[in-house]
Amino acid sequence: MNRINTRQWSTPIIIGTGIFVAISGVLMFLGVHNPIEQAHEWIGLAFAFAIVLHILNHWPAFKNYFTQRQAVTIVGAVAIATSVFIGSSMTQTGSNPMMSMIRSYESAPLTEVAPLLDEPADGVMARFEAAGFSVGDTDMSIAQIAAANGADPKALIRILFN
Secondary structure (H helix, E strand, O other): OOOOOOHHHHHHHHHHHHHHHHHHHHHHHOOOOOOHHHHHHHHHHHHHHHHHHHHHHOHHHHHHHOOOHHHHHHHHHHHHHHHHHHHHHOOOOOOOHHHHHHHHHHHOEHHHHHHHOOOOHHHHHHHHHHOOOOOOOOOOEHHHHHHHOOOOHHHHHHHHHO
16 A cells, blocks of 8 residues: 655745745734635635644654754744634633624614614615515614625625725
8 A cells, every 4th residue: 555745735835824824823813814714714724734744744753853952942832822713712702892893783773783884774784685685674783684695794794884
């Protein structure tokens, strides 16, 4: 049985996926999320898989890094920073206030969203319908309208603010 030589393709995959994850990560940091976010997540998984293969291929050299104090310090600092970012994103105090506001918009009925836009709920409903969305009534939330139309709620929010 022939063994697959992962050395021939794990490094090119790491380079390609690493470049994509870096660029898409910067774009997401700058506020560009759709459609980049989903691609970033999936390519990120491929990146993680390729890294595991790369480490397995270069295990002796990888172990050798951890005999160096500087390498241990850098890896430890990155691990601590990662833990802090993940931990803070999982708590209410660490959540992004803008995302909390958007979730409030998405879950509120049109009758509550409309006054914030200084227009009647029927006007908001008409804007959605003009954009091709089916809206049952003004008591529906943006999230409900999006779900009923197979759309992302952010698409409806863009209609409100464009």
